[in-house]
Amino acid sequence: MSFGEKILFFFSFLGAFNALILGVYFIFFTTKKHLSNYLLGALLVVLSIRIGKSVVYFFDNSLPRIYLQLGLTACLFIGPFLYFFIKTEARKIRRLPGLWLWQLVGWLVLIVVIGTIYPYEYFAPLWWNYIIPLIYFQWGIYIVFSAFFLLPIVKRLFHKEELKTFEKWILTIYCGVLVLFASYVWAILNITKGSYIGAAVFFSLILYLVVFTLLYRKKTNDLSAFSVQKYADKKLDDEEVKQIISRLTKVMTEKELFKNPNLKVSDLAKAINISGHQLSQILNESIDKNFTLFINEYRINEACKLLLSNTNLTIEAVADEVGFNAKSTFFAAFKKMKGATPSVYQQLNTPDL
Secondary structure: OOHHHHHHHHHHHHHHHHHHHHHHHHHHHOOOOOHHHHHHHHHHHHHHHHHHHHHHHHHOOOOOHHHHHHHHHHHOOHHHHHHHHHHHHHHOOOOOOHHHHHHHHHHHHHHHHHHHHOOOOOOHHHHHHHHHHHHHHHHHHHHHHHHHHHHHHHHHHHOOOOOOHHHHHHHHHHHHHHHHHHHHHHHHOOOOOOHHHHHHHHHHHHHHHHHHHHHHHOOOOOOOHHHHHOOOOOOOOHHHHHHHHHHHHHHHHHOOHHHOOOOOHHHHHHHOOOOHHHHHHHHHHOOOOOHHHHHHHHHHHHHHHHHHHOOOOOHHHHHHHHOOOOHHHHHHHHHHHHOOOHHHHHHHHOOOO
């Protein structure tokens, strides 16, 4: 093995080893005992087994085929654990549903039975022609199902809305597994010679990027949807909610706080004498809007009044007057809410003189 190959082996295998350590940590040692952490740990463990097998086999194809079979068995669980992890975060599921447990048991029984009756060592053509393609097909199906729970996040991303930290986290996990899946499919189809090790290298790069990001942030308690739910069990009284909404409406219309381009949740909460968590709870649960959307609606409505009452103002001046920092943000929010650009809206709604 040349020096370059040794470096490649070390780097790619170290990613698999670190993933195993992280997986064990999330399952047994994390202080946040959320279901999603256990599922993420399980996902990392099966990924580490699959990647480790790939790395060792790439550099030593004389590896006993029972290890190849073990790696492919782990591969069968990557899709399910990814799907369960993302759905748990998206739907804030606290306990493992019985149906999920039966899915895992079913896949385990199926692969053990097949592996016992048709071991890879003696039925390699059967595995390559049928079983392995079906394993990757199953993985791909779970990836597609997982994407449905990420659509709201992706839409908000395209609309340039700010994502919560845990949303960025699960999106990163999903994209990492997607890249890994694509790399393996690319290798199996033999599109590029030697691409089999590419999946392990990509995995190591993604893993190190995530780890270094976490070390830089020095904060991990906001990487779960459950971390933003610490006020969820403290339900406010309906009458109290109505009073807070009334004060909120009053302060927004009379003081026009929305015109402050640097307005934060904490600022608005302070103006009506409640905590930022309570305000976020009311906006999300009672008004069904996030903070950005709530503020932008006031800004856009005020912009409409200015556009129709003072046609001499430029679009940039209107955007600045109602609290937008950037013209592009104003245009995007205006078109999303009114279905037209500010100039078109002004032309359609200004009577001819």
